[in-house]
Amino acid sequence: MPRYKAVISYDGTNYAGFQVQNNAHTIQAEIENTLRRINGGKSITIHPSGRTDSGVHAKGQVIHFDYPHERDGEKFRFALDTQTPADICFQSVEQVDDEFHARYLAKEKIYHYHVDLGQSPDPFKRLYSAHYRYQPDLEIMRQAAKYIEGEHDFSVFCATGSAVQDKTRTVHEVTIEKVSETELVFIFRGNGFLYKMVRMLVGTLLKIGNGQLPVDAIEKALLNQDKKMTGPTAHPEGLFLMNVSYK
Amino acid sequence: MPRYKAVISYDGTNYAGFQVQNNAHTIQAEIENTLRRINGGKSITIHPSGRTDSGVHAKGQVIHFDYPHERDGEKFRFALDTQTPADICFQSVEQVDDEFHARYLAKEKIYHYHVDLGQSPDPFKRLYSAHYRYQPDLEIMRQAAKYIEGEHDFSVFCATGSAVQDKTRTVHEVTIEKVSETELVFIFRGNGFLYKMVRMLVGTLLKIGNGQLPVDAIEKALLNQDKKMTGPTAHPEGLFLMNVSYK
Numbered sequence: 481m482p483r484y485k486a487v488i489s490y491d492g493t494n495y496a497g498f499q500v501q502n503n504a505h506t507i508q509a510e511i512e513n514t515l516r517r518i519n520g521g522k523s524i525t526i527h528p529s530g531r532t533d534s535g536v537h538a539k540g541q542v543i544h545f546d547y548p549h550e551r552d553g554e555k556f557r558f559a560l561d562t563q564t565p566a567d568i569c570f571q572s573v574e575q576v577d578d579e580f581h582a583r584y585l586a587k588e589k590i591y592h593y594h595v596d597l598g599q600s601p602d603p604f605k606r607l608y609s610a611h612y613r614y615q616p617d618l619e620i621m622r623q624a625a626k627y628i629e630g631e632h633d634f635s636v637f638c639a640t641g642s643a644v645q646d647k648t649r650t651v652h653e654v655t656i657e658k659v660s661e662t663e664l665v666f667i668f669r670g671n672g673f674l675y676k677m678v679r680m681l682v683g684t685l686l687k688i689g690n691g692q693l694p695v696d697a698i699e700k701a702l703l704n705q706d707k708k709m710t711g712p713t714a715h716p717e718g719l720f721l722m723n724v725s726y727k
Numbered sequence: 728m729p730r731y732k733a734v735i736s737y738d739g740t741n742y743a744g745f746q747v748q749n750n751a752h753t754i755q756a757e758i759e760n761t762l763r764r765i766n767g768g769k770s771i772t773i774h775p776s777g778r779t780d781s782g783v784h785a786k787g788q789v790i791h792f793d794y795p796h797e798r799d800g801e802k803f804r805f806a807l808d809t810q811t812p813a814d815i816c817f818q819s820v821e822q823v824d825d826e827f828h829a830r831y832l833a834k835e836k837i838y839h840y841h842v843d844l845g846q847s848p849d850p851f852k853r854l855y856s857a858h859y860r861y862q863p864d865l866e867i868m869r870q871a872a873k874y875i876e877g878e879h880d881f882s883v884f885c886a887t888g889s890a891v892q893d894k895t896r897t898v899h900e901v902t903i904e905k906v907s908e909t910e911l912v913f914i915f916r917g918n919g920f921l922y923k924m925v926r927m928l929v930g931t932l933l934k935i936g937n938g939q940l941p942v943d944a945i946e947k948a949l950l951n952q953d954k955k956m957t958g959p960t961a962h963p964e965g966l967f968l969m970n971v972s973y974k
Contacts, residue, residue, distance in 0.1 A: 491850040537851070561847045569850050600808045603738040603816050604784070608851065 616689025863936025
């Protein structure tokens with residue numbers, strides 16, 4: 481059966497995350513419902529590069545699925561884009577080798593996390609960034625972020641509820657950019673991220689930037705798996721899965 | 728009684744417009760409910776520079792109201808900002824002369840209208856721009872927009888349902904900017920705008936840019952009050968009231 485790869489974006493605001501759950505409104509359920517309609521009522525399962533949580537957004541999520549007909553990529557994209565809700569967008573669809581797997585073959589993922597530092601929360605950013613009242617020290621956060629880079633056992637930055645056994649991941653780069661007077665973006669590039677790992681790292685970096693944890697807190701947290709050296713999990717609405725690349 | 732002027736922004740997505748209506752969720756009702764709570768249960772009426780329609784946004788709407796106590800501007804702003812919903816923001820509050828009137832003394836208003844020209848509608852712009860599938864001719868629209876500038880009777884660009892008698896307005900400037908590969912912004916500066924006037928002008932400019940109306944359609948529409956020379960009313964979600972200035 482032909483296998484297809486699709487790059488999709490979605491506004492996660494109105495969804496209980498990516499993965500199908502009983503009675504919940506999810507991205508996967510919307511897309512699978514659309515595929516079933518297009519496929520004459522027969523079910524099709526989609527496989528993402530990884531799940532995203534409730535309220536988390538994507539601008540470059542990748543999925544694959546098997547569909548029993550040969551379809552022109554652009555026509556298939558257009559059909560899926562127009563038949564899914566307005567908060568889900570199909571950017572591209574292409575037929576791929578049937579060895580392709582959106583999760584197992586992912587080489588690198590990029591996440592962005594947006595923080596609104598304005599005096600009052602901006603109504604137009606409230607669904608797409610997390611608001612912080614204080615001004616964190618950018619240079620201190622950049623120093624602290626260096627301890628994240630490299631291969632580490634990130635167990636202390638993995639929320640409970642994960643079934644993953646091996647919690648070693650390699651983070652290629654963490655950068656923090658001030659994109660305007662009132663907006664910060666944290667950029668994470670790595671070979672994979674554990675459940676809520678990016679949000680726990682952002683919460684820890686902000687607490688370091690606010691002087692409530694030492695600059696080497698992340699080094700200590702990783703060395704000793706010390707929860708006391710970590711901050712709270714940052715809110716979901718600031719997080720975007722931007723890109724997934726493949727071998 | 729002390730009079731206060733406030734600059735507010737709001738995401739109009741979830742509101743049936745600005746003005747109080749029976750059983751409808753409106754910006755005015757939310758703000759007046761908040762003021763009544765702060766004022767020990769006694770009603771306070773707010774007066775905007777002008778109404779905005781259902782789904783229309785504001786980044787610089789101005790209101791005034793009379794409140795029976797002297798309040799420090801920043802403390803009052805903070806109280807109102809935190810007690811109104813997250814999609815309404817109080818940017819500033821200051822006590823003003825009791826001659827001040829948000830509507831009668833407005834000298835100039837600036838509106839922006841955002842158009843998403845992407846291949847598929849961007850999920851993150853869907854609430855804040857109107858999507859157009861075709862690529863309108865920017866230069867032709869800029870020529871056509873020149874006919875809007877100046878003092879004109881804009882009756883043909885006023886939706887029915889307006890109680891306004893004098894439909895003469897002066898538009899100081901119309902500019903059209905391509906802010907990215909896939910986004911246009913129409914910018915209108917004028918001494919006032921009639922009911923749905925900006926959206927009718929944008930709908931007409933896009934139809935001219937698409938070759939379905941001649942470049943001088945707006946001149947003809949204004950000269951002869953000719954409805955056939957106008958386009959459809961553009962969707963509300965692309966429109967932002969950006970600024971109101973006073974004498």
